[in-house]
Amino acid sequence: MGQYFTDIYLAVSSALQGMAITFKHIYKKPVTLQFPDERQVMPERFRGFVHNDTAKCDACNICAKLCPVDCIYIETEGKAKDRYMTRYAIDYNKCIWCSLCTENCHTGSITMSHDYDHAVFDRRSLVYEFMDPREARVPCHRATRIEQGWWVEPKEDKPGAGDKGDDE
Amino acid sequence: MQLLYDFFTGQAGMDLAGAQIAVASLMAVLMFTVMALCAIIFTWMERKVAGFMQSRYGPMYTGRWHGWAQAVADMLKILGKEDIIPGEADKNMFKFAPILVLLGSLLAWAAIPWAPDFVAADFDLGLFYIFAVSSLVVIGILMAGWSSNNKWALYGAARGAAQMVSYEIPLALAAIPVVMRTGSLNPQDIVIAQQGGIWNWNINPIMNPFLFIAFFMYFIASIAETNRGPFDMPETESELVAGYHTEYTGMRFAFFFLSEYANLFLVSMIAVLLFLGGWWAPLPGMGWIPPALNFIIKGVLLVFLNMWVRWTLPRVRVDQLMYLCWKVMIPVSLLCVVGAGLWMMAWGQLK
Numbered sequence: 001m002g003q004y005f006t007d008i009y010l011a012v013s014s015a016l017q018g019m020a021i022t023f024k025h026i027y028k029k030p031v032t033l034q035f036p037d038e039r040q041v042m043p044e045r046f047r048g049f050v051h052n053d054t055a056k057c058d059a060c061n062i063c064a065k066l067c068p069v070d071c072i073y074i075e076t077e078g079k080a081k082d083r084y085m086t087r088y089a090i091d092y093n094k095c096i097w098c099s100l101c102t103e104n105c106h107t108g109s110i111t112m113s114h115d116y117d118h119a120v121f122d123r124r125s126l127v128y129e130f131m132d133p134r135e136a137r138v139p140c141h142r143a144t145r146i147e148q149g150w151w152v153e154p155k156e157d158k159p160g161a162g163d164k165g166d167d168e
Numbered sequence: 169m170q171l172l173y174d175f176f177t178g179q180a181g182m183d184l185a186g187a188q189i190a191v192a193s194l195m196a197v198l199m200f201t202v203m204a205l206c207a208i209i210f211t212w213m214e215r216k217v218a219g220f221m222q223s224r225y226g227p228m229y230t231g232r233w234h235g236w237a238q239a240v241a242d243m244l245k246i247l248g249k250e251d252i253i254p255g256e257a258d259k260n261m262f263k264f265a266p267i268l269v270l271l272g273s274l275l276a277w278a279a280i281p282w283a284p285d286f287v288a289a290d291f292d293l294g295l296f297y298i299f300a301v302s303s304l305v306v307i308g309i310l311m312a313g314w315s316s317n318n319k320w321a322l323y324g325a326a327r328g329a330a331q332m333v334s335y336e337i338p339l340a341l342a343a344i345p346v347v348m349r350t351g352s353l354n355p356q357d358i359v360i361a362q363q364g365g366i367w368n369w370n371i372n373p374i375m376n377p378f379l380f381i382a383f384f385m386y387f388i389a390s391i392a393e394t395n396r397g398p399f400d401m402p403e404t405e406s407e408l409v410a411g412y413h414t415e416y417t418g419m420r421f422a423f424f425f426l427s428e429y430a431n432l433f434l435v436s437m438i439a440v441l442l443f444l445g446g447w448w449a450p451l452p453g454m455g456w457i458p459p460a461l462n463f464i465i466k467g468v469l470l471v472f473l474n475m476w477v478r479w480t481l482p483r484v485r486v487d488q489l490m491y492l493c494w495k496v497m498i499p500v501s502l503l504c505v506v507g508a509g510l511w512m513m514a515w516g517q518l519k
Contacts, residue, residue: 008496015481022221022480032224 042114047097049115052088054131056109056151059085059140063101063110069094072101081144084137092118092126107153170285195288199277207429210471212239217475246425249418254317257415261315265308266416266423272304273430280437281356283447283459294355295347298438299340302393305431306332309402309412312424316415324411327486328395328402334493335392335399341501342386345379345508346370346442359446369445378508383443385501387473390435392493394428397478401486436470437463444470 033040042048064072071094075087102110120126131138139145145152172194176187212227216234219226231237253262279294281287291297306329313325347353349370350361362369373380392399403411413424440446444466447459484492 004495015477018480019476022476025223026217026220028223030220030224034225034228 042116046112046114046116047099048113049092049118049128050090050095050097050101051111051113051115052090052130053109053111054085054088054138056107057085057088057138058107058109058142058145059083059088059138060106062104062106066100066104068098068100069096071095076140081141083140083144085131085140086137088130090128090130092128093123107151192288195278199288200274203274203277203430203433204426206433207426208239208243210429210432211242211425212236213471214475214478217472218479221476221479243422246418246422249421251418251420252415254415256317258315258317261311262415263420265312265315266420266427267308268311269305269308269427270423270430272302272308273427273434275301275304276434277430279355280434281359281441281446282463284356286460287356290354290356292352292354295343295353295358295442298355298434299336299343302431302434303332303336305427308427312416313412316412318415320408320410321412321414324402324404324408324414327408328412331392331395331399331401331489331493334490335389335497338385338493338497338501339389339393341498341505342382342389343438343442344505345376345382348505348509349376349379349512355441355446359441359448362445363448365448365452366445366450369443369448371443376508376511378504378511379443382501382504382508383439385497385504386439386442387470388492389497390439391474391477392489394431394435394474396428396432396474398481398483399489400478400483401489404483432471432474433467436467436474439470440466 059074059076061074064070064074071091073087073089073091074085076083076085078084097112099112102112105111118126139148139150142152172191173187176182176190177184182190212235215238216226225234227235227238229235230241253259276298278289279287279291279298281290281294289297309328309332310325313321313323313328316322346358350358352358352361366372367375370376370379371383391397395402402408403413408414413421416424440463447463449455449457449459449462
């Protein structure tokens with residue numbers, strides 16, 4: 001019989017305790033971020049969508065060759081001093097965000113952004129074109145780039161080729 | 169109400185029978201509208217209360233201000249859904265069950281006294297009538313579960329019937345001390361007897377501690393009656409998919425939904441009229457508040473209490489549920505009846 005009343009007392013008191021806790025939470029600030037309006041700040045090394053600054057890129061093809069899923073498409077025309085890049089595209093259907101391309105880019109043009117929200121209606125729109133050849137054909141040869149005033153990597157940085165991409 | 173009768177017999181030139189039919193139809197339409205409105209408002213309120221209790225916002229976008237139009241949008245969506253009747257279902261029963269469930273709650277709304285002269289059906293057995301017709305819901309739920317021809321639905325319905333039938337006993341027993349104090353089963357009389365501020369309400373523990381306990385017995389039993397957490401055995405999402413309305417879609421599902429929230433407000437309103445002074449203002453100086461507003465505010469506060477309990481306590485097991493009803497609540501409510509009677513005899517409060 002004593003157990004019976006203890007049970008009732010425990011049930012009532014624990015229910016009241018629980019209700020006090022939930023009532024306190026009404027006045028706490030919600031932890032929710034209202035997503036499209038407010039966004040989480042990503043960590044510094046977050047691997048978001050890859051971005052290529054085509055003005056820096058000299059179409060060396062290293063990224064395309066390193067890419068384990070072959071999702072980077074680079075097209076050029078001409079040879080030597082007259083070599084121009086006409087297309088730089090990344091197919092995000094294939095990309096696995098491994099970051100091999102950005103780690104080995106010697107001009108530092110290809111980087112990983114903090115951007116992760118690229119919902120599309122058609123998977124074909126996931127092939128991102130980074131340049132429009134009608135507007136600018138990017139010269140690839142160093143001499144041509146200097147001549148036409150494009151960005152060129154500083155010469156003295158050449159010995160430490162491995163770290164350069166990160167310094168940029 | 170008298171005003172309405174006078175209008176129909178006088179200005180509209182009807183005879184008494186015609187006026188009665190006209191008033192009855194008018195009140196039925198009004199009650200149904202209020203009921204649909206309260207389902208819409210309380211779904212939104214429930215989601216907001218649940219949200220804030222869990223440190224989140226709940227609906228925020230639809231209708232700009234705190235997603236107030238979310239429930240309206242949901243209702244419109246549910247109207248556009250396909251109405252599926254399972255091939256193996258008992259078709260006529262399947263179609264009739266949601267209507268019966270809705271009817272059970274709507275009928276009981278007739279005897280609720282909203283204001284001193286505003287009650288759809290003012291009759292002496294009002295309280296008895298309310299408890300009688302609200303048990304129609306049990307039959308509706310049982311029919312819905314059986315006719316769906318689905319094991320989850322049947323389990324849910326069987327549990328629901330067992331639970332609702334059991335909890336009707338403490339529910340009615342908890343109302344008896346109030347009836348003893350008032351000496352009437354008419355809801356309007358019960359409210360009028362609580363005139364004169366908060367200390368004259370039946371809940372006042374100094375006036376009669378047994379009535380105070382009876383209020384909590386009523387409140388717990390009413391949660392079980394409306395099939396809401398922590399006693400939502402008939403619907404247990406994690407065990408029975410959705411319980412008795414598993415197979416229902418579209419408008420038929422909306423009927424169950426509507427009746428759940430209508431029942432929620434109904435039991436809150438009964439608690440208000442039994443224990444919390446009905447449409448009387450809490451303090452004597454507050455007579456300027458319209459009585460109906462008093463009544464609705466108290467009802468909504470109790471609904472909030474209901475939601476607060478639901479989003480706090482975990483669901484109980486079936487055997488715990490039955491233990492609570494038969495071994496705790498019924499003895500305590502019986503004790504309340506006896507104790508309240510003795511208390512009233514001792515202090516000369518009997519009518």
